[in-house]
Amino acid sequence: MLCARLRQVWDGVESGRCLRVFACHSGAVRDARWSACGRHLLSGSFDNKAAITDVETGEEHHLHLEE
Numbered sequence: 001m002l003c004a005r006l007r008q009v010w011d012g013v014e015s016g017r018c019l020r021v022f023a024c025h026s027g028a029v030r031d032a033r034w035s036a037c038g039r040h041l042l043s044g045s046f047d048n049k050a051a052i053t054d055v056e057t058g059e060e061h062h063l064h065l066e067e
Contacts, residue, residue: 039056
């Protein structure tokens with residue numbers, strides 16, 4: 001997955017609409033993965049940052065990666 005700096009959460013089952021947008025990266029998002037429980041989203045970006053986001057509260061935790 002290579003996309004813009006935004007991470008979007010969509011309701012693909014019922015309404016097909018965008019539920020939330022997270023903009024925590026300053027570079028393009030390279031990849032994103034859901035946690036097993038479906039509450040957290042881990043994303044990695046070309047800004048050398050990984051982010052774990054609680055999609056219910058919007059709280060974000062960032063990890064800066066070495067080059």
